Amino acid sequence: MAMLKLSVILIVLDFAFFPCLTTSIGQYDYFQMVYQWQPAYCVGRKDPCRIKPSKIFTIHGLWPSNFSDIPGDKCKGALFNDSLMSQDPTLVSELQRSWPDVGGGDDMGFWGRQWNKHGTCSEQTFGQIQYFQRADAIWNKAKMNITMILKNNKISAGGGKYNYTHIEGVIKRAIGDTPIIRCIWRKRAQLLHEVVTCWSQDGQNLIKCNSTQKCSSNFDIEFL
Ligand SMILES: *[C@@H]1O[C@H](CO)[C@@H](O)[C@H](O)[C@H]1NC(C)=O
Numbered sequence: 386m387a388m389l390k391l392s393v394i395l396i397v398l399d400f401a402f403f404p405c406l407t408t409s410i411g412q413y414d415y416f417q418m419v420y421q422w423q424p425a426y427c428v429g430r431k432d433p434c435r436i437k438p439s440k441i442f443t444i445h446g447l448w449p450s451n452f453s454d455i456p457g458d459k460c461k462g463a464l465f466n467d468s469l470m471s472q473d474p475t476l477v478s479e480l481q482r483s484w485p486d487v488g489g490g491d492d493m494g495f496w497g498r499q500w501n502k503h504g505t506c507s508e509q510t511f512g513q514i515q516y517f518q519r520a521d522a523i524w525n526k527a528k529m530n531i532t533m534i535l536k537n538n539k540i541s542a543g544g545g546k547y548n549y550t551h552i553e554g555v556i557k558r559a560i561g562d563t564p565i566i567r568c569i570w571r572k573r574a575q576l577l578h579e580v581v582t583c584w585s586q587d588g589q590n591l592i593k594c595n596s597t598q599k600c601s602s603n604f605d606i607e608f609l
């Protein structure tokens with residue numbers, strides 16, 4: 386009986402403290418899974434890429450985000466720890482495929498900066514290892530292969546031009562929900578730079594993206 390009372394008290398305490406814990410670590414509404422088209426990324430960068438870009442979408446980052454699009458303060462989670470990565474023996478080699486640092490050729494450095502800037506905002510959901518495992522798992526889903534989806538729908542790299550609605554529609558039909566597409570401008574043309582799919586706060590379910598940060602619908606999008 387005493388045990389039972391104690392556990393009831395503990396449960397009550399748990400509920401009382403849980404909200405404080407979650408708000409003190411980081412707050413976000415959902416995740417943006419950001420894929421970058423390597424050739425456009427390298428064109429948009431100040432310094433030349435150190436790795437020759439491949440015609441493939443790889444991960445830029447998995448970003449805890451707010452529906453308001455207003456960025457919050459710096460998050461307070463634990464900073465990136467290199468040596469944790471080897472706790473999952475296949476993780477580093479997986480990420481070298483899915484999340485390479487084409488710009489600087491320093492994969493671990495890139496992952497560290499992404500974790501410190503973004504991953505720390507969702508540390509209550511995913512610890513460091515789980516965060517990178519989740520992003521890699523999304524990238525590996527056959528249905529979510531953005532490179533393949535565009536190719537199969539005749540949205541061809543190499544300078545083809547397509548309108549926003551068309552690219553959005555093709556990806557939406559394949560994955561099941563609205564993505565967003567981001568561009569960079571070069572010589573008065575907008576280049577397809579990033580494709581973003583959106584995920585529920587627990588990172589498990591695809592949701593509709595409705596961020597306003599995307600390419601202009603008034604101009605065609607060039608696919609380098
Ligand atoms: C989301 O908004 C909240 C409240 O303004 C803010 O504290 C938090 O840092 C924001 N999260 C992100 C990831 O920008």
Ligand SMILES: *[C@@H]1O[C@H](CO)[C@@H](O)[C@H](O)[C@H]1NC(C)=O
Nearest residue numbers: 463465466467468469470472
């Ligand atoms: C990094 O992780 C390793 C392995 O778990 C641990 O021994 C070390 O204390 C951690 N370093 C920091 C700064 O937290």
Ligand SMILES: *[C@@H]1O[C@H](CO)[C@@H](O)[C@H](O)[C@H]1NC(C)=O
Nearest residue numbers: 524525526527530532533536
């Ligand atoms: C995605 O599709 C491309 C193009 O068909 C293919 O080369 C690549 O291996 C696929 N990636 C994954 C993770 O299945």
Ligand SMILES: *[C@@H]1O[C@H](CO)[C@@H](O)[C@H](O)[C@H]1NC(C)=O
Nearest residue numbers: 546547548549550551552602
């Ligand atoms: C966008 O492109 C598609 C496919 O080429 C075309 O059917 C559609 O009319 C275009 N929409 C606009 C608004 O230009």
Ligand SMILES: *[C@@H]1O[C@H](CO)[C@@H](O)[C@H](O)[C@H]1NC(C)=O
Nearest residue numbers: 452453592593594595596597
């Ligand atoms: C975006 O979607 C979320 C979740 O469905 C919703 O709460 C929010 O109001 C939407 N924002 C806009 C600008 O449509």
